[in-house]
Amino acid sequence: MVLQSVRRGISKYSGMDLMSGSLTPLVLGSLGVLMLYRLLQRLRRRASVQDAVVVITGATSGLGKECARVFHVAGAKLILCGRNREVLEEFVQELGTLASGKQKIHTPSTVIFDLSDLEAVTCAAEEILKCHGHVDVLINNAGISFRGNILNTHINVHKEVMDINYFGPIALTQAILPSMVQRRSGQVVVISSVQGKISIPFRSAYAASKHATQAYFDCLRAEVEQHGVEVCVVSPGYIRTSLSLNAVTGDGSKYGLLDKNTAEGRDPREVAVAVLRIVQGRQKDVLLAGLLPTLAVYIRTLCPPLFFRLMAARARKEQKSKGS
Numbered sequence: 001m002v003l004q005s006v007r008r009g010i011s012k013y014s015g016m017d018l019m020s021g022s023l024t025p026l027v028l029g030s031l032g033v034l035m036l037y038r039l040l041q042r043l044r045r046r047a048s049v050q051d052a053v054v055v056i057t058g059a060t061s062g063l064g065k066e067c068a069r070v071f072h073v074a075g076a077k078l079i080l081c082g083r084n085r086e087v088l089e090e091f092v093q094e095l096g097t098l099a100s101g102k103q104k105i106h107t108p109s110t111v112i113f114d115l116s117d118l119e120a121v122t123c124a125a126e127e128i129l130k131c132h133g134h135v136d137v138l139i140n141n142a143g144i145s146f147r148g149n150i151l152n153t154h155i156n157v158h159k160e161v162m163d164i165n166y167f168g169p170i171a172l173t174q175a176i177l178p179s180m181v182q183r184r185s186g187q188v189v190v191i192s193s194v195q196g197k198i199s200i201p202f203r204s205a206y207a208a209s210k211h212a213t214q215a216y217f218d219c220l221r222a223e224v225e226q227h228g229v230e231v232c233v234v235s236p237g238y239i240r241t242s243l244s245l246n247a248v249t250g251d252g253s254k255y256g257l258l259d260k261n262t263a264e265g266r267d268p269r270e271v272a273v274a275v276l277r278i279v280q281g282r283q284k285d286v287l288l289a290g291l292l293p294t295l296a297v298y299i300r301t302l303c304p305p306l307f308f309r310l311m312a313a314r315a316r317k318e319q320k321s322k323g324s
């Protein structure tokens, strides 16, 4: 008896009955609205980069190079910055061969300068502004890292890393900012690092420069919001690039090794696509890292003594492995 009435109940409310009843228009209508919403979102995203003037520093290598590829294909008018004219021009040729689907693509401009030379940075900013008369998105990406024990690190090395990672990018930003303020439009993005939020042993100069970067751009975000300019700090974890190869050591010489963490880091293309989404989504502060680094950032904030103990243990372990 019971089984029979259950069966009757099931057949009464079977999927067929529901679909042929009053739910059909509701389901189809919702699906239609969802699809329309997604389409509008995609169009808005594409529109935000298509024909936008995007400046990328450090476009000769690693993440900057991948960002250039991704933004180029998305239809941006690129201004690529680097120290090496030949490498950059060769790269522009390569970009010319990339297919872009239906989007209109533009031949990138190039501006050559060294971020550690502040006069050159000011001249470069003028040159950048002359390219299209304005800048929509400035991506401060170029940077170098550091490997060394503070006890053996010359103060000039700290200065060198601060010049490239901090003073250069802020000088470039400040030279381009007035034109953004005047137009009441623009996005300033800076590629910081997880190490802009936590400091790990034997990275003093690098972590300090990235902490300074985070602080400066947080202040900037608050100050220029009223002028219609947006600021975003992106803090990635390890990426598979030449960062460790190009890092400087305590005596100013090149480290020259590809670290395991770097070699096993995220694909730079994947990170570049994430940067494109961040720009399109007009996000303000993004940590692009795995579980452990993210946990470390929370522990640093919520339980500093535990974080300090973990870092001291890490320093002892690393020192020991170097000694042996």
Ligand SMILES: NC(=O)C1=CN([C@@H]2O[C@H](COP(=O)(O)OP(=O)(O)OC[C@H]3O[C@@H](n4cnc5c(N)ncnc54)[C@H](OP(=O)(O)O)[C@@H]3O)[C@@H](O)[C@H]2O)C=CC1
Pocket: 057, 058, 059, 060, 061, 062, 063, 064, 082, 083, 084, 113, 114, 115, 116, 141, 142, 143, 144, 145, 164, 191, 192, 193, 194, 235, 236, 237, 238, 239, 240, 241, 242, 243, 244, 246, 262, 265
């Ligand atoms: N790789 C990683 O694990 C992570 C990287 N980051 C950050 O990503 C950014 C890009 O680094 P990444 O691609 O990894 O490393 P790369 O070493 O591959 O690229 C660094 C870029 O910065 C440029 N650069 C270095 N010094 C100067 C200078 N004095 N003037 C102008 N340009 C300079 C380099 O130019 P050149 O080719 O002439 O040397 C190169 O184009 C950096 O800010 C880095 O801190 C953040 C988190 C993790």
Ligand SMILES: CCCCCCCCCCCCCCCC(=O)OCC(=O)COP(=O)(O)O
Pocket: 145, 146, 192, 193, 194, 195, 200, 203, 206, 236, 237, 238, 239, 243, 244, 247, 259, 261, 262, 289, 292, 293, 295, 296, 310
């Ligand atoms: C009781 C819970 C224990 C939880 C342990 C959490 C602690 C784990 C420590 C993780 C440290 C992460 C460091 C990540 C550093 C990083 O991603 O840096 C990115 C870079 O900028 C890389 O530059 P580098 O020159 O250092 O290669």
